[in-house]
Amino acid sequence: MMGERTVSALYAGGTLVFVLLTWQFAVTVLNVPAYFIPAPTNVVTALIRGRDLYAAHFMVTLWSTLVAFGVAFLLALLLGALVSEVRFLERTLYPMLVALQSMPRIALAPIIIVWFGFGPTSKIVLGILSAFFPIFLNTVHGLKVVDSDQIALMRSFRATRSQIFWKIKLPNALPFLLAGANIGIIFAILAVIVGEFLGANKGMGYLIVNQSSQMDTPGVFANIVLLSATGLVFHYGLQALRNRLLFWASGSEAAGTSA
Amino acid sequence: MTDPGPPIMQLVGVGKTYQTRDGKGVVALTPSTLDIQAGEFLSIVGPSGCGKTTLLNMMAGLIAPSSGSIQIAQSAGTAPRIGLVFQRPVLLPWRRVIDNVLLPVEVMGLAPPEAYRARALELLAMVGLEGFANAYPSELSGGMQQRVSIARSLVYDSAVLLMDEPFAALDAMTREELNLELLRIWKMTGRTIVFVTHNIPEAVLLSDRIVVMTPRPGQVREIVPVPLPRPRALSLMGDPDFGAIADRIRGMLRPAGAALAA
Numbered sequence: 416m417m418g419e420r421t422v423s424a425l426y427a428g429g430t431l432v433f434v435l436l437t438w439q440f441a442v443t444v445l446n447v448p449a450y451f452i453p454a455p456t457n458v459v460t461a462l463i464r465g466r467d468l469y470a471a472h473f474m475v476t477l478w479s480t481l482v483a484f485g486v487a488f489l490l491a492l493l494l495g496a497l498v499s500e501v502r503f504l505e506r507t508l509y510p511m512l513v514a515l516q517s518m519p520r521i522a523l524a525p526i527i528i529v530w531f532g533f534g535p536t537s538k539i540v541l542g543i544l545s546a547f548f549p550i551f552l553n554t555v556h557g558l559k560v561v562d563s564d565q566i567a568l569m570r571s572f573r574a575t576r577s578q579i580f581w582k583i584k585l586p587n588a589l590p591f592l593l594a595g596a597n598i599g600i601i602f603a604i605l606a607v608i609v610g611e612f613l614g615a616n617k618g619m620g621y622l623i624v625n626q627s628s629q630m631d632t633p634g635v636f637a638n639i640v641l642l643s644a645t646g647l648v649f650h651y652g653l654q655a656l657r658n659r660l661l662f663w664a665s666g667s668e669a670a671g672t673s674a
Numbered sequence: 675m676t677d678p679g680p681p682i683m684q685l686v687g688v689g690k691t692y693q694t695r696d697g698k699g700v701v702a703l704t705p706s707t708l709d710i711q712a713g714e715f716l717s718i719v720g721p722s723g724c725g726k727t728t729l730l731n732m733m734a735g736l737i738a739p740s741s742g743s744i745q746i747a748q749s750a751g752t753a754p755r756i757g758l759v760f761q762r763p764v765l766l767p768w769r770r771v772i773d774n775v776l777l778p779v780e781v782m783g784l785a786p787p788e789a790y791r792a793r794a795l796e797l798l799a800m801v802g803l804e805g806f807a808n809a810y811p812s813e814l815s816g817g818m819q820q821r822v823s824i825a826r827s828l829v830y831d832s833a834v835l836l837m838d839e840p841f842a843a844l845d846a847m848t849r850e851e852l853n854l855e856l857l858r859i860w861k862m863t864g865r866t867i868v869f870v871t872h873n874i875p876e877a878v879l880l881s882d883r884i885v886v887m888t889p890r891p892g893q894v895r896e897i898v899p900v901p902l903p904r905p906r907a908l909s910l911m912g913d914p915d916f917g918a919i920a921d922r923i924r925g926m927l928r929p930a931g932a933a934l935a936a
């Protein structure tokens with residue numbers, strides 16, 4: 416017998432193969448030029464031919480994304496903990512950050528490039544700004560929804576505030592933290608790419624702009640395939656981490672936030 | 675038990691009114707006065723909603739009384755530590771059973787850890803959970819989870835142990851076994867136990883005194899002494915004196931009594 420997961424994977428894979436075949440067939444039969452919509456085989460060829468080029472630019476984008484995500488994650492965790500533990504900050508800093516959250520961060524890209532120049536700093540700053548909010552808001556939420564009986568239990572042991580934080584609040588917030596991270600990493604890739612569109616001479620965003628201007632549409636698609644694959648790897652990586660760490664939480668997926 | 679000595683806990687006019695959303699407030703406990711003797715086994719019985727949990731939480735220092743005061747005697751050496759068994763298990767789902775039992779040891783920094791670990795395993799065996807030390811709470815039934823929480827409350831020495839219907843979720847057999855086990859531990863450690871229950875025979879079997887409360891908003895109605903000899907066995911439940919005490923308490927808790935009080 417096949418397991419539930421194998422069956423699901425077969426369905427998803429089958430659908431993908433069907434879509435690709437239809438695409439290939441339609442483009443060939445309708446004689447669509449490759450610079451307009453390339454056939455899947457064109458994209459694969461571009462990917463194989465330019466593998467060194469893609470690898471080099473991919474590493475730049477990946478590195479910037481990971482740095483942005485890492486900084487955003489630590490910052491969100493730290494500020495989230497402070498806001499939920501310190502009443503004064505909850506009243507001052509938190510409303511401020513919630514208000515900032517509704518600001519479209521991507522729209523700041525041009526001005527950030529003015530501030531930080533054409534180096535990698537700009538796109539990393541943009542990535543941090545984008546990834547920070549979903550992680551931060553989920554962390555604060557997670558640290559607040561703690562079971563009050565668990566706190567009472569700890570207080571009956573005369574637990575200190577820091578013990579309550581580390582032993583109760585943080586584990587309780589973990590599902591929300593991971594859900595926030597899942598959104599945050601996708602936002603980070605997005606922001607880094609936009610940063611590279613606007614002001615960079617390396618990275619996949621730069622490559623896409625460059626190839627588009629040369630009508631190298633198969634090349635652009637090759638980039639997109641790579642980026643989607645990376646997004647999937649992050650998503651499933653975090654999912655696997657979640658399954659390992661949160662076996663005890665009964666499917667409590669935390670709420671996301673808007674871009 | 676001839677000389678009660680000074681009480682370990684003194685409640686004077688302790689009452690509680692909870693604030694509610696509509697601002698009216700709910701009277702959970704009408705001011706009550708009660709002395710708890712060091713080393714005694716005191717039970718509290720009363721209809722649902724009469725404020726037993728509220729009273730226990732105030733004794734544990736988890737919520738502040740709206741009126742009155744609670745004095746806890748300072749013993750010579752260590753400050754009296756209060757142990758509390760909640761009405762529901764309150765386990766940490768990400769910790770294994772053994773680590774849940776050891777949580778208070780960890781929080782209080784009790785040493786040596788190995789000794790407490792051995793003790794935790796002993797307690798788990800005592801509550802019938804041998805072999806479940808490495809399980810997670812979600813793998814246990816409700817009654818098993820409650821037994822873990824009982825083991826957790828016994829792993830460290832508290833001068834006063836407050837138990838809020840600890841055996842309510844257990845089957846009759848396990849319940850009787852744990853009653854006897856609790857009596858044994860109580861005798862061995864000499865601690866004071868305050869025990870909330872809905873089960874009148876259980877209260878009579880275990881207690882030195884039984885506090886009977888009025889329906890909500892509750893108040894101490896009467897304190898019934900249980901002068902039955904110790905050590906007590908289950909066979910005592912057939913004793914006419916036992917039956918007489920149980921009947922007396924039952925009479926106080928009957929709805930007719932409620933109508934009278936209202």
Ligand SMILES: Nc1ncnc2c1ncn2[C@@H]1O[C@H](COP(=O)(O)OP(=O)(O)OP(=O)(O)O)[C@@H](O)[C@H]1O
Nearest residue numbers: 692700701702721722723724725726727728729890
């Ligand atoms: N946090 C709270 N806020 C408002 N009202 C409360 C709160 N906790 C309890 N009450 C009210 O106080 C009263 C006493 O509650 P309590 O839990 O102490 O009863 P109890 O005697 O333990 O009942 P049971 O036997 O069902 O456990 C109830 O009427 C309840 O509605």
Ligand SMILES: [Mg+2]
Nearest residue numbers: 726727761838
């Ligand atoms: Mg109760």
